Amino acid sequence: MEKKPKLRILLCAPRGFCAGVVRAIDAVEEALKIYGAPVYVRHEIVHNKYVVEGLKAKGAIFVEELDEIPDTTKPVIFSAHGVPKSIPEVAEKRQIFAIDATCPLVTKVHREAEFHHQRGRQVLLVGHAGHPEVVGTLGQLPKGSIFLVQTPEDIENFQPADEANLAYVTQTTLSIDDTRSMVECLTKRFPKIIGPLREDICYATTNRQEAVKRIAASVDAMIVVGSSNSSNSQRLKEVAERSGCKLARLVLRADDVEWELFADISSLGITAGASAPEVLVEEIMAAFAERFELVVETVSTADESVFFPLPRELRPENAV
Template sequence: MDAAETRPAKPPLRVLLAAPRGFCAGVVRAIDAVEQALKLYGAPVYVRHEIVHNKYVVEDLKRKGAIFVEELDEVPDTRAPVIFSAHGVPKSVPEAAAGRNLFAIDATCPLVTKVHREAQVHHRKGRHILLIGHQGHPEVVGTIGQLPDGAFTLVETAEEARTVEVPDAGNLAYVTQTTLSLDDTAEMISILRVRFPALTEPHKEDICYATTNRQEAVKAIAPQVDALVVVGAPNSSNSQRLREAAERAGCARSVLVQRAADIDWPQFQGIASLGVTAGASAPEVLVEEIVDAFAARFDVTVETVTSTEEDVFFPLPRALRPDAAE
């Protein structure tokens, strides 16, 4: 008897791929910034903090000649480019770089820069600022570092929104981290609006288009599947929020994995349908790797479920445009 005939048939599995998923325009710009710096100026290129929160991307850039550091004092006196990550940095970082005459290139996502500018305007107008975000996240550290101590009060939860005390309830504004849960943030803003009727809001919401679109795409497929995989890093805020969004939308078996090797296969025993998405800093090659891993164990059919189309593009920082090194 042929060996193939004795092999048990693989169970069928319907895979729904969320679209949009994966890289956003800010992440593409940040990764391109490092690669273009290597092309124009050669290795090494120093990068403060992970350029984006994805181990695969960071390791790939290391192989090409990028050196990642957490603080500027780890960078030697050099004329090599020093790139600031997509998450943004406190004002003290570019000031320190200028003080050492380092060749600094800011790859902060323009949508994070928008939040920084909003906060600066509020501060100039004498408003105290409520910052909705996660303590210690690089983006929050960078935003708080735009202004003097005491300019912000951090609000992390709905409970904190109910109890936060402010110096002047009539002279108050809020900004948010760009990668938060839409639902959690809406709840906190609703509470703050009731408590502080004079609260000044952003002209356009701070949660970025990519975070919004990826969460909405997950909500569309989560009720249709037995399990859902988010491809992303555990320290990626937007990836963690995707997993939470899937759970809230009706898929209790939602997990975050970085690579196929991280999959806990017993969790997926007996499923007939699977949702797959990726955080904004996860490359498509890792999505393909995950789908291939399931295809090795299941008879897979793949469908893409598109909730919206994206066409956002951010140009590279000026120092990295093609004529910069001429």
């Protein structure tokens, strides 16, 4: 029997599910237990195809808009990314029982934007156009009072009503370094702009990026376990590349690994986006174990103990 080549695996920690994702998935599962199938979910509860398919199998029905939901007594759950204010308003008009599974850290950004608006400030949102979290944050304020900036050019071209009356917030899943450079551009162009008391990039995004930075330059390749539509997973791949890793790939399942690219490596870093379950990390490692003799080492940069309780409607004392 041919001897397998050795492969040193550096496993990033923390990786995978964050507290907001756990809360959102638990919300769907708890609603299914309490109210029975089907339970409706507006948009993917988190950006991971494996998770979404698993919840579909249990009786969750995913829709993009509320008008796809028939008149029903069954609940509809809003995803972890948050929704514009108009969505709960529509749900209330249609007497739809809505449960908000927005990540509390996204809700914090919504409240910051509202706070600044109430004080008459124009709000700039640093983020990626079209991402559900950005759509939700933009939808917290009236049109014309919050503006998306994606690049330094957007900042240069922005013409405020009053340069002394500006504030900014950011998407929670951005690259730490990209956001830092955008904030520097904002404060350089608008010295009086007001920022968050605590930065908006979420703890899980920060921790996962720091772990990738720690090992990226010391491995031949890096695999980020996650979905292509997951912002935080895409940022992990970018961070790996910027930090010196010559080959970085975003992979959902073992079947998606381009094995020819990894044939001659002797070291591999593995991490997972905040919406990727550990079972997929294990699946991919098992696939590598079929081809290599693995030597696994965990590289930890932070301990995470954050916990968010279920939405109020699903807690035992309030559930019907």
